[in-house]
Amino acid sequence: xxxxxxxxxxxxxxxxxxxxxxxxxxxxxxxxxxxxxxxxxxxxxxxxxxxxxxxxxxxxxxxxxxxxxxxxxxxxxxxxxxxxxxxxxxxxxxxxxxxxxxxxxxxxxxxxxxxxxxxxxxxxxxxxxxxxxxxxxxxxxxxxxxxxxxxxxxxxxxxxxxxxxxxxxxxxxxxxxxxxxxxxxxxxxxxxxxxxxxxxxxxxxxxxxxxxxxxxxxxxxxxxxxxxxxxxxxxxxxxxxxxxxxxxxxxxxxxxxxxxx
Amino acid sequence: xxxxxxxxxxxxxxxxxxxxxxxxxxxxxxxxxxxxxxxxxxxxxxxxxxxxxxxxxxxxxxxxxxxxxxxxxxxxxxxxxxxxxxxxxxxxxxxxxxxxxxxxxxxxxxxxxxxxxxxxxxxxxxxxxxxxxxxxxxxxxxxxxxxxxxxxxxxxxxxxxxxxxxxxxxxxxxxxxxxxxxxxxxxxxxxxxxxxxxxxxxxxxxxxxxxxxxxxxxxxxxxxxxxxxxxxxxxxxxxxxxxxxxxxxxxxxxxxxxxxx
DNA sequence: CGGAGGGTTGAGATTCATCAACGCGTGTGG
DNA sequence: CCACACGCGTTGATGAATCTCAACCCTCCG
Numbered sequence: 001x002x003x004x005x006x007x008x009x010x011x012x013x014x015x016x017x018x019x020x021x022x023x024x025x026x027x028x029x030x031x032x033x034x035x036x037x038x039x040x041x042x043x044x045x046x047x048x049x050x051x052x053x054x055x056x057x058x059x060x061x062x063x064x065x066x067x068x069x070x071x072x073x074x075x076x077x078x079x080x081x082x083x084x085x086x087x088x089x090x091x092x093x094x095x096x097x098x099x100x101x102x103x104x105x106x107x108x109x110x111x112x113x114x115x116x117x118x119x120x121x122x123x124x125x126x127x128x129x130x131x132x133x134x135x136x137x138x139x140x141x142x143x144x145x146x147x148x149x150x151x152x153x154x155x156x157x158x159x160x161x162x163x164x165x166x167x168x169x170x171x172x173x174x175x176x177x178x179x180x181x182x183x184x185x186x187x188x189x190x191x192x193x194x195x196x197x198x199x200x201x202x203x204x205x206x207x208x209x210x211x212x213x214x215x216x217x218x219x220x221x222x223x224x225x226x227x228x229x230x231x232x233x234x235x236x237x238x239x240x241x242x243x244x245x246x247x248x249x250x251x252x253x254x255x256x257x258x259x260x261x
Numbered sequence: 262x263x264x265x266x267x268x269x270x271x272x273x274x275x276x277x278x279x280x281x282x283x284x285x286x287x288x289x290x291x292x293x294x295x296x297x298x299x300x301x302x303x304x305x306x307x308x309x310x311x312x313x314x315x316x317x318x319x320x321x322x323x324x325x326x327x328x329x330x331x332x333x334x335x336x337x338x339x340x341x342x343x344x345x346x347x348x349x350x351x352x353x354x355x356x357x358x359x360x361x362x363x364x365x366x367x368x369x370x371x372x373x374x375x376x377x378x379x380x381x382x383x384x385x386x387x388x389x390x391x392x393x394x395x396x397x398x399x400x401x402x403x404x405x406x407x408x409x410x411x412x413x414x415x416x417x418x419x420x421x422x423x424x425x426x427x428x429x430x431x432x433x434x435x436x437x438x439x440x441x442x443x444x445x446x447x448x449x450x451x452x453x454x455x456x457x458x459x460x461x462x463x464x465x466x467x468x469x470x471x472x473x474x475x476x477x478x479x480x481x482x483x484x485x486x487x488x489x490x491x492x493x494x495x496x497x498x499x500x501x502x503x504x505x506x507x508x509x510x511x512x513x514x515x516x517x518x519x520x521x522x
Numbered sequence: 523c524g525g526a527g528g529g530t531t532g533a534g535a536t537t538c539a540t541c542a543a544c545g546c547g548t549g550t551g552g
Numbered sequence: 553c554c555a556c557a558c559g560c561g562t563t564g565a566t567g568a569a570t571c572t573c574a575a576c577c578c579t580c581c582g
Contacts, residue, residue, distance in 0.1 A: 052493030052510070070411040072492070078414035080407055095393075095400035098497035101407055124393055131392035132356075132385055138399045139356035145406035146341055146362055150331040152413040153339035153454045157570080185529070193414045195571060200530055215529095231333070232313035236359035249313070418538080446561065456539060461562055476561095 002034040002113075019136045021058070021088055021115075029127045036119045042106045049090065049104040057114040060088045064110025067187065068102045079191040080148075081141065082107070082183055092138045094120060107187070143233075152193045157202045160192045162229035165211065165218060169226050174239045177220045181213070263295040263374075280397050282319070282349055282376075290388045297380045303367045310351065310365040318375045321349045325371025328448065329363045340452040341409075342402065343368070343444055353399040355381060368448070404494075413454045418463045421453045423490035426472065426479060430487050435500045438481045442474075 022030060039062075042048055048059065051071060059066070061083055068089055069079045080102055083089055093100050094117055124131045151160045172179035181188065189199035203213045210222035220226065227240075227248060235241040235249040244250065283291060300323075303309055309320065312332060320327070322344055329350055330340045341363055344350055354361050355378055385392045412421045433440035442449065450460035464474045471483035481487065488501075488509060496502040496510040505511065 070407065070415075072411070072415050072420075074415075076415040078411035080410060092400045092403045095396045096404045097397075099494050101404055101492075101494040124396065125389045128386045128389055128392060131389060131396065135356045135385065135392065135396055135399065136358075138396065138403060139353045142353045142399060142403045142406060143357045143362055145403060145410060146331065148410050149341060149406060149413070149454075150333070150339035152410070154331075154333050154335075154337040159333075193410075196529070197531085197572085198570065201570095204530090231362075233360050233362035457561070458540085458563085459538060462538095465562090 002037055002039070003031070019133070019140055020086070021060070021091065021130070021133050021137060023133045023136075024129055025127065025133075026129075029123070029130060033115060033119065033123055033130075036116055038114045040112045040114055042110050042112065044106055044108050046106045047103055048106060048112075049100050049102070051101060051103050052099045055090060055094050055100055055117055057116045058088055058090050058094065058120055059104070060113040060115070061085050062111040062113055065107040065183070066104055066110060067107055067191075068104050069190075070102055077190060078193070079187065081144070082187060082191055084182065088137065091120075091134055092141055095134075095138070107183070148193075157192070157194050157198050158205055159229060160194065161199065161202045162206065162211075162226060163231075163234075164188065164192060165206075166226040166229045166234070168218070169220065170234075170238055177223065179218055180216045181218060263298055263300070264292070280394070280401055281347070282321070282352065282391070282394050282398065284394045284397075285390055286388065286394075287390075290384070290391060294376060294380065294384055294391075297377055299375045301373045301375055303371050303373065305367055305369050307367045308364060309367060309373075310361050310363070312362060312364050313360045316351060316355050316361055316378055318377045319349055319351050319355065319381055320365070321374040321376070322346050323372045323374055326368040326444070327365055327371060328368055328452075329365050330451075331363055338451060339454070340448065342405070343448060343452055345443065349398065352381075352395050353402055356395075356399070368444070409454075418453075418455050418459050419466060420490060421455065422460065422463045423467065423472075423487060424492075424495075425449065425453060426467075427487040427490045427495070429479070430481065431495075431499055438484065440479050441477045442479060 022033075025033070042064075048066070049056070063085060065085075066083045066087075066089065067079055068081045068083070069077045071077050081087075081089065089104055090100070093102065124134065147163070151163065155163070168179055168182065169176070183191075185199055186196050189196045192199070194202070203211075206213070209228070210220065210225040212219045212221060224247070227238075227246075230238065230248060232249050235246055238246065240246045241249060283294075286294070303325075309327070310317070324346060326346075327344045327348075327350065328340055329342045329344070330338045332338050342348075342350065350365060351361070354363065385395065408424075412424065416424070429440055429443065430437070444452075446460055447457050450457045453460070455463070464472075467474070470489070471481065471486040473480045473482060485508070488499075488507075491499065491509060493510050496507055499507060501507045502510060
């Protein structure tokens with residue numbers, strides 16, 4: 001049970017720009033939600049939700065990191081998402097109906113803000129802004145999932161890793177030629193659907209196109225090294241594209257709305 | 262531009278049970294939406310939306326079938342969804358921001374109901390039920406995507422095909438030991454991320470566990486033949502599980518809400 | 523100092539995609 | 553009415569690519 005004051009003190013913003021469940025909520029609405037929220041600390045490795053569990057609440061990361069993944073009978077794991085501070089999970093699962101299709105695990109000692117299912121579901125019906133926020137977030141997750149799907153279907157390990165690094169590059173800022181891997185290599189490899197060995201070999205191979213990885217550091221020797229791995233919908237978040245300078249996907253001002261018909 | 266009367270005459274219901282964008286909408290709300298909707302016929306093979314296009318509208322299938330897929334520079338395709346009558350697409354994409362990450366193609370001559378983006382986005386803010394409907398649908402798509410991801414990561418072709426057939430089996434009704442493949446084998450193969458050849462060989466292999474496929478017909482010689490491919494969250498839609506008779510995932514009444522803490 | 527875990531490197535095995543050929547049903551045109 | 557072509561699905565042989573297994577280096581930490 002938190003007050004808005006305490007909440008703001010935690011530094012979790014209702015920022016524009018980034019998709020957040022709290023984006024542009026009114027003071028009243030926020031208060032209403034927080035009234036029933038609870039803070040919870042979890043240790044590294046802890047399973048917070050297990051496949052098959054009933055859904056309990058939405059989790060927002062205030063500190064630490066989580067991952068969501070699926071397991072099969074043989075114990076093999078497929079990572080769905082890897083989350084950092086400010087990310088939320090289980091919002092989508094809450095609206096799927098049925099038990100949770102995923103596990104949620106703490107990658108490090110983490111502090112979570114939890115919002116009970118009942119409160120969330122009631123709130124969705126009362127606050128259209130909140131509903132829209134959830135919709136945006138789930139859609140974003142879905143988009144990400146689609147990238148994972150085509151990555152595993154039609155892309156080589158080099159392309160998968162390249163695309164992953166490209167995203168991190170764009171997140172870090174297009175002009176930054178150096179940034180850090182956000183997770184341990186093992187985890188990233190599993191997320192990309194390859195073994196740690198293949199991941200390692202792939203990184204080595206990427207040196208030939210000007211991408212050097214030293215420990216956690218990623219260094220781009222060629223400004224456009226990773227842009228070969230870009231696709232049309234990813235270009236949209238690249239500043240080059242927005243300035244109409246993208247060498248691969250010229251946006252010609254802005255493309256008009258779908259006109260087929 | 263349709264009236265509610267014409268709409269009802271089309272046989273598209275606001276049924277309970279099945280997730281639909283029109284589920285439980287008030288007469289007013291529905292009228293409001295339909296006012297700006299347009300019917301559109303498309304020929305087989307026609308690309309309705311292309312990767313990189315701006316999003317135009319939501320499509321609901323009144324007749325025929327569609328698929329959504331991603332393509333890469335080399336022309337290889339990864340199918341995301343295959344849609345039948347009553348299904349909708351682009352609802353999720355509409356809330357992703359940016360250009361469409363997917364292509365939409367007619368698999369057969371189809372009739373579509375289109376809802377313009379502007380109308381949808383405005384309506385979400387005015388009708389919480391509509392927003393909830395969209396949320397449920399996008400969440401459902403996301404769940405499906407998660408299954409695709411772990412299928413391609415940790416499952417063998419046999420398991421993928423087995424799971425796909427299991428879903429169709431449960432859709433057809435658990436007691437039906439015979440049902441039809443909903444699409445051409447080529448398409449299903451691509452959807453599952455394998456080649457038509459591998460798909461064919463896999464079907465042959467499945468005969469050894471009592472699953473016979475003859476043309477479009479799927480015949481189960483063993484009532485539980487496909488249940489080996491089930492997982493905990495899929496069990497929830499199986500009548501055996503609901504009657505507490507599932508041999509693999511006993512549900513013990515109903516599992517209580519997540520209690521880890 | 524020694525153990526544990528992450529990451530890298532190498533050799534071998536497995537598996538699925540690729541390429542090619544064929545059977546079969548359907549629709550078309552002579 | 554038949555011949556033919558076309559598309560879908562199947563089957564077989566081949567090869568490339570990644571997973572697996574194993575050994576090794578390194579850092580971190582007790």
